[in-house]
Amino acid sequence: MFNFIKFKSQFGFVQSLILFLISAFLFVLIGAIITFAYFAKDLPNPEQISQINLTQSTKIYDRTGDILLYDVHGEEKRTSVDFEQISQNLINATITAEDADFYKHHGIHFKAILRAVLTDLRNQSFSQGGSTITQQVIKNSFLTTEKKISRKIKEAVLAVELERKYSKNEILTFYLNQVPYGSNAYGIEAASQTYFGKRAKDVDSAEAALLAGLPKAPSYYSPYGLHPEDLKARQEYILDRMKELGYINDQEMKTAKAEKLNFMPPGHEIKAPHFVMYVKEYLEQKYGESQLEKSGLKVITTLDWDKQQKAEELATTYAEKNIKMNAHNLALVALDPKTGQIISMVGSHDYFDLKNDGNVNVILRNRQPGSAFKPIAYATAFKKGFSPDTIVFDVPTEFATGNSTSYRPKNYTGQNYGPVSLKSALAMSLNIPAVKVLYLAGLSNTINTARDSGITTLTDRSRYGLSLVLGGGEVKPIELAQAYGVFATEGILHPATPILKIKDYQNNVLEEFQDKPRRVLSEQVCRQITDILSDNKARTPMFGANSYLYLGNRPAAAKTGTTQEYRDGWAMGYTPSLVTGVWAGNNDNSSMTHDPGSRVAGPLWHDFMLSALKDTPIEKFTKPELNNADKIMLNGQYTYNKKVKIDNVSGKIATDLTPPENTVEKDFSQIHNILYYIDKDNPMGEFPKTPWQDPQFINWESAVQEWLKTPRAIALGLNVNGALPTETDDIHTVANQPQIELSSPQENSTALSELSINLRATGTFNIKQINIFFDNTLIGSTSQPSLILFWTLPADTINGEHKLRVQAYDVVGDKGTKEIKIYTQ
Secondary structure, three states: OOOHHHHHHHHHHHHHHHHHHHHHHHHHHHHHHHHHHHHHOOOOOHHHHHHOOOOEOOEEEOOOOOOEEEEOOOOOEOOOOOHHHOOHHHHHHHHHHHOOOOOOOOOOOHHHHHHHHHHHHHHOOOOOOOOOHHHHHHHHHOOOOOOOHHHHHHHHHHHHHHHHHOOHHHHHHHHHHHOEOOOOEEOHHHHHHHHHOOOHHHOOHHHHHHHHHOOOOOOOOOOOOOOHHHHHHHHHHHHHHHHHOOOOOHHHHHHHHHOOOOOOOOOOOOOOHHHHHHHHHHHHHHHOHHHHHHEOOEEEEOOOHHHHHHHHHHHHHHHHHHHHHOOOEEEEEEEOOOOOEEEEEEOOOOOOOHHHOOOOOHHHOOEOOHHHHHHHHHHHHHHHOOOOOOEEEEOOOOEOOOOOOOEOOOOOOOOOOEEEEHHHHHHOOOHHHHHHHHHHHOHHHHHHHHHHOOOOOOOOHHHOOHHHHHOOOOEOHHHHHHHHHHHHOOOEEOOOEOEEEEEOOOOOEEEEOOOOOEEOOOHHHHHHHHHHHOOHHHHHHHHOOOOOOOOOOOOOEEEEEEOHHHOEEEEEEEEOOEEEEEEEEOOOOOOOOOOOHHHHOHHHHHHHHHHHHOOOOOOOOOOOOOOOOOOOOOOOOOEEEEEEEEEOOOOOEOOOOOOHHHEEEEEEEEEOOHHHOOEOOEOOOOOOOOHHHOOOHHHHHHHHHHHOOOHHHHHOOOOOOOOOOOOEOOOOOOOOOOEEEEEEOOOOEEEOOEEEEEEEEEOOOOEEEEEEEEOOEEEEEEOOOEEEEEEEOOOOOOOEEEEEEEEEEEOOOOEEEEEEEEEEO
16 A cells, blocks of 8 residues: 655655755855856956967076076077967877867866876875866966965866867967977977977877977977987877877887987087086976076076086097097096086087987996996995005906806906005006905995995995996996095095076075085095005006106096996096096997097096196195004015924924924915905904905915916015914924833932942834933933943942932934932942
């Protein structure tokens, strides 16, 4: 039966729910209208978009503030075009990169906004955009870039208004004519002309995908910038998305990815281009792309324009000369070690040679440093207590690596020099001693020294082994120069910087250089390194007396480096006021001819240093304190000399029982590897009791002993006179002494006028002599082991107590004695 009361109750609930939903909707609608009205009342009219003046240029100067290095956008290269004059490829790529639902929404993409809000809440920040192309037009035209909710609401309100007043194609045209693409190009027409030398209507899919990827970060992704690999990755990502969205098919995507793009050469109005791009990227990261492009910053850099011009001139000259050595590129960086200020930067010899990646700044790239890394390992060893006088053996050596294969480094020349001081080893850049130094210093300790000195690239410690000291870990040239600057300042790190001062368009100082010195090494360690690297005589046996590292009467510390397969050549060096690093090689990592860093990089380093320091006072380095170590190997001595008393029968160390006539004093000379005498973790401590427990000891020791047999070692007089004995005399012992059996007379017996003596001697060795004494008078002797003797007492013998003593000697000098008391009357 129909339940009227129940029906009425249910109907009332539904009616209430509907009323609630209607009320809620009206409440939200009214709230939205009020919010819209509140934020819209003071907003500009979107129809004013065509009347907006967009930018003020940022200018980058040298350190004087007089030489303009670059006007970040100067006169904006902007040519407005109609929608019909824009390639459909560009339209599709732009929508793909910036706003895939552009033709579907009404100015606001609610899903994107929700996703951005959720991300912001999760990250506790307000950084996610979620902006449509329409919103970006509004933001770039009317609003600031502040990250506030009120600004986002205003942006949304204006975006809806813009969509109401203009068609989608008109809005997209506004965007494409407005957005910055880098290299002073504003708008798609200027960008197409700047990068590809063609009209926007003629751009193909591959070019369109690349251009569409630039607005996200124009400096970072610039085809003339420092990150061509990342630019290519972004282009390919956009092509992948274009395929997903149906703008191109699979074959068109593959063809576009494979297309080699031919860029127009960048404009030559830029000075010190690698340095400027380095500064520009710094500014972009710190202040944002928009402020960099539009807010009229005045940037005073640290660059010395005169020195920069000379560096570029010399780099071009020597790059041409290096072609015969198959080295097609050169790079240079110079710093003031006392401040860290970058004086000169040449990232390649020709920034505008895009065919050979001339725009790549090698100074900021990871390259293997070869032997140029050695001073860092030596400095670490000196911190531990080793010194320039410490001796290691430069002999063919296998190094245990913890796996089945051993490491066998060789010197550059293939020759070995036997015992060498660490000073000679570093000055001559010997490889085998350097590997030993790294082991003694400690791999982790050396990486710590590099890190503390400003090298940031050696992060995955598991990748590195003993080859690190020969350049097995990549470094940035600018950071290696910074580390050499620590030696120049006697232990103080001054982080490298390109900025002196930054002002806004109203002349307010936004940023100003402040030195942030930090001690990372002791004065003594740095003076030791500098004393080695500045000693021309010490390196002469390897480099000659007039190498490119020698600056005549101007003291300079310098080191070269050459990597395996001759892929990199280096020259690094400094005076107290200037540190310069030079790299030579090929950007594609191909090998040069077999020429060392001293030949391919040394000439540029030499000539730049002389030019940069011309007319400046000659500065001298402070000498290190003298080495006062008295321990073998640490004090420059490697032959262990010791006088030892030896038993000439056993050949072992004499004891108190060894007869003097069997004792001889001998001089012993011993030569061992350093681990025999030195505990690497406590160099100044006692000799290791069990040196063979060190994992490198056996290999190092066998290498030294084998080398001592070579004609060169013998010619140097390094042959030793037998092993130093460690065992004591086991011939002349109590157990081996002759035993005497005296049958008569008996202890305490009495003799009248005659003594009857009957004795026998036995022992481990044959009896050689028996002597019999009455008191202290010898009364008989024999060379036989037994004796019967009748001895008449002298007439003047005093009655009373007397001593009878028998001494027996064996053939090895052992002596046995027996003494008794007797009485006479």
